[in-house]
Amino acid sequence: MPRDIPVGNGDLLVNFDELYRVRDVYYPMVGRFNHTGGHVQRLGVWADGEFAWVHEDGWTRQLKYLPGTLVTEVHLRHEKLGLEVVCNDAVDFHEPVFLRRVLVRDLMGKARDVRVFFHIDLSINESPVGDTANYDPDTGGVVLYKEDSYFLCNGACEGKAGVSQWSIGTKRVGGAEGTWRDAEDGVLGRNAISQGSVDATVGCDVKLAPKSEGVVYQWLACGRTYDGVRQLNRAVWDKGPETMLARTRAYWNLWASKEPIDTSPLPETVRDLYMRSQLILRTQVDNRGAILAATDSDVAHYAGDHYAYCWPRDGALVAHALILAGQSELSRGFFRYAAKVIQRNGYFLHKYTPAGNLASSWHPWTLGGRTVLPIQQDETALVLWALREHFETFRDVEFIKPLYNALVMQPAAWLLEHRDHNGLPKPSWDLWEERRGVHTFTVAATIGALVAAAKFARDFGDVDRAATYEAGAERMKAAVLEYLWNPAQSRFARMATPIDSGAANGAGSTGIDPIGKGAMKPHEYLLDMTRDSANYALFAFGAFRAGNPMVMAEMKSLRERLWVNTPVGGCARYENDYFHQVERVRVNEVAGNPWVICTLWHAQHIIARARTAEDLKEAVGLLEWTVSRARPSGVLAEQFNPFSGDPVSVSPLTWSHATVVTTVIQYLRRYEQLSTSGSEADVAGI
DSSP: OOOOOEEOOOOOOEETTTTSOEEEEEETTTTTTETTOOOOEEEEETTTOOOOOOOTTEEEEEEOOOOSSSSSSEEEETTTTEEEEEEEEEESSSSSSSEEEEEESSSSSOOOOEEEEEEEEGGGGGOTTTEEEEETTTTEEEEETTTTEEEEEEEEEEEEEEOOOEEEEESSSOOOOOOOGGGGGSSOOOEEEESEEEEEEEEEEEEEEETTTTEEEEEEESSSSHHHHHHHHHHHHOOOOOHHHHHHHHHHHHTTTOSSOOOTSSHHHHHHHHHHHHHHHHHEEEEEEETOOOOGGGHHHHHSSEEEEEEEOHHHHHHHHHTTTTTTHHHHHHHHEEEEEEEETTTOOSOOOOOOOBBOOOSSEEEETTTOOOOOHHHHHHHHHHHHHHHHOOHHHOHHGGIIIIIIHHHHHHHHBBBOSSBBOOOOOOOOSSSSEEEHHHHHHHHHHHHHHHHHHHTTTTTHHHHHHHHHHHHHHIIIIIIEEETTEEEEEEEEEEEEGGGTTOOOSSEEETTTTTSSOTTTTTEEOOOOGGGGHHHHHHOOTTTTTHHHHHHHHHHHHBBOOOOSBBSBBBTTOOTTOOSSSTTOOOSSSHHHHHHHHHHHHHHHHOOOOGGGGGHHHHHHHHHHHHHHTSSSOOOEOOOOEEEESSSSHHHHHHHHHHHHHHHHHHHHHHHHHOOOOOOOOO
């Protein structure tokens, strides 16, 4: 189920699903730990003897944010209860406190007795074993804790701090459903303490005059000690929850608009999605530098694992979007994190935890009895490439200096070492993490990285190394044309498999061109000619110009074959993509589910090769397609059902929002160039 309105501050992240239930609470890092285990946290309303949980039928729900902020604006209406409820949720911009303001409005025209209930179902440190929940008389709230993780749930009703009532008990043990059932009669049991697999429900009461409204507040203070959460609770009350919400709203307005970027050439809907994408990106970035792929815990039910890890490739591409948007502190944090986790040999492994430890992986260390590196080489290359993009934007020499050896010299030396006799990278796993070989995406990213390393080396006075890196990039560029270009089909392969290692590398796939058909030199490689959106990399990282005739032919072929021929539209990853596949029969019409990133890669190519402002219009159409796929809140999933357009897989996907930011900034820059140049720009060269 999509996570429609994430709110966070880099230490604490709270995700809501589309039914307005809190589903994920990450603390003290984004991505670690998820203290709910994905279980629902309920919000309920009792009025004059009638009760309803807000996720149930009978409510109309509209989940959005206040413009330009990470403060939600959720409208709920229940005709039978005769109530309208407006909620504002936020994580304080500075403190690890989740705040919720609930405005309740009478629709019946009579005096009302209303009680608002908040259910807290934690599995602290991702396990319900050994948790404790107790009513804390000093604060008037409920504290849930284990080891060094403490959560104080409290509220305020009619100007008084402390919850009106509470219930503490057992959940999912011996048939116990949880204390949320205790709320449905409007009265909670007020038991003082429970331990083990426990939950809690608290209530706040509000009296309404006819056609009037009242406000209650709830907050969850997170900390490492009992005394720490008590102090945070006191800070919330001393400052006032309304003041904390207001300051958080002001902070995010400032954060999102600090750069004077003129977005007026784009439609308002695209401008709004650009702003929203920046803010959603921020919720997925940990304050210690890790950029999480996604924090939607529902995906764990599909694969037994989740996306709450930092892939260096995803991180580099998200960091690039942040660089373009002027968010330099976040990109610096990522590169410092990358320098901490990179292997001493100069390459990255598969993925890492927010704390910088090696994460789960499915890349083996042996194949067919041979030792292999369990890597995706593009991850190493793209971090180096993105670091250069950062430096060329901000020119922060003091920042680069301590990273120069770990993120430039050692990776560049390894990239040169990890080549075959033709100058191509040795086999590794592709960016989709599904097949092993020599991938066009990886080769293009590596060329971009070597060029970046050469520029760094020249800046730092190392002329000999710069020449070596440049020569390596040029040789690799020539090898792409010699071994990965298929003249018979006038397009590039997605992967080449060295013939002597094909069996060991598990290279079986569709579209393999056998020896002797003009696609390769004999006795060198088998080519996989499956059309793959990842081949956009040929121009994206500077290996070739966007207007190169071979690149143009490749992108045209990808657009024609991978566009989803349903009313939903959009571009699939590759032909007959099996991942969450919906259409398995008409694969000529529906090559796979449409992805935001793959669709916007075509927009980026249109932008890069545009020679007049008129040429940019098609890119706007693809951005508007992306707007059409967003949730009402602005959240974008990884991929979509090709027939219904519903989100598929994780939502939000950080990479989707990063690609929106990147594409918008590239558009605006190109629009400005073409509008002021007075003549056609020369971008179509080889």
